Amino acid sequence: MRRGEWAVAPELLWAASREGVIAVRELELLGVPEGTAYRRCRDGEPWQRLGPGIIALHNGEPTWRQTMIAGLLHAGDYSMITGRAALRLHGMRSGPEPEQVHLLVAHSRQVRSWGPFHVERTSRMPHPEERCGLPVAPLTRTLTDEARLMTDPTAIAELFAEAVRRYLVTPQELLEELDAGCRKGTAAPRAVLRALLDGVWSGAEFDARAWWLAQPNLPPARFNVRVFDLSGRPIGIVDVLVEELGFAWEIDSVEQHFATPAQVEATARRARALRAVGLHLVSTRPSQRRDDPDGVLQDVRDGLAVAAALPPARALYAAPQMSQDQPGSRWGIS
Secondary structure, three states: OOOHHHHHHHHHHHHOOOOOOOEEEHHHOOOOHHHHHHOOOOOOOOOOOOOEEEOOOOOOOOOOOHHHHHHHHHOOOEEEEEHHHHHHHHOOOOOOOOOOEEEHHHHHHHOOOOOEEEEEEEEOOOOOOEEOEEEOOOOOHHHHHHHOOOOOOOHHHHHHHHHHHHHOHHHHHHHHHHHHHEEEEEEEHHHHHHHHHOOOOOOHHHHHHHHHHOOOOEEEOOOEEEEEEEOOHHHHHHHEEHHHHEEEEEOOOOHHHHOHHHHHHHHHHHHHHHHOOOOEEEEEEEHHHHOOHHHHHHHHHHHHHHHHHHOOOOEEEOOOOOOOOOOOOOOOOO
16 A cells, blocks of 8 residues: 555555454555554544554544454464353353453563453463364363452352353363363362362352351252152252252252242242152252351251151152253253
8 A cells, every 4th residue: 555545545444454443564565654653642632542652543433353353463473262251152141241351462562461351471372262263272271260269269160160061161161161271270170170060050049068067067958859769750959958868959040030920939949849859958049148147047957947847758869961952962960
């Protein structure tokens, strides 16, 4: 492009950009002087700066996709997106929307984080996958990279459980990825994986398991157990089961005043079926655990005492099995 030609044919610059995002060095090759490029990013001018040497060829609010593209240009060749931004590109739904673009670059590269770009240098660069036209780390790496930065074990459990429920990864694959990488920040993800292997499928169930294990003098329990009558007919799944006492503890997943009439009826019907086979069922709302933990503990202890006085339950039990909302091979916990 001849010098100055870009000024009368701006569509040529847009065609050379990536969805309106371009590096200043590329603009220079197209005949736009560096000083001119930056002057056009001042207030009231038609462009804007998205990062060091990275420009958007418009002055409106950049899209999140444009921000990701700018991050890749900032990180340079062979970089890729990981973390929460990549999770969205992989189709994951758990957790809040990303606020930063987490980028992986080779350890030999001297690229620093800037603004919304969190750059991580690594000696274990994975082979990227293409998602929506952008290079992203494989899902197993993306999940563990994000989990290492998270501080809330419940949120980590929600994240890992979604991927496992949908057959996108297995707990063993996540554990192998954690073992292969840096140990920093892996304590909470490892605790979550132990819970997944114990039958936990969600953040709420992770909380329930952690609460149960933290209480003194509660008997050993199994988590997320499938219940059948003696003919083998499935009845439902209970969050916590003390099998030798026939005691089941449930955390209601939907607060009563938010549930639809159909959900309320389905919950009641399931509770009746569990009691019909002799299980003593105690239900707790999430708000009860939050607002009255001592009362919940007393309810559980009272329920255990009642169950111990009842005849044995007429039920069969099986280990948890992932749901079938996505194709893939089943796995169970022995």
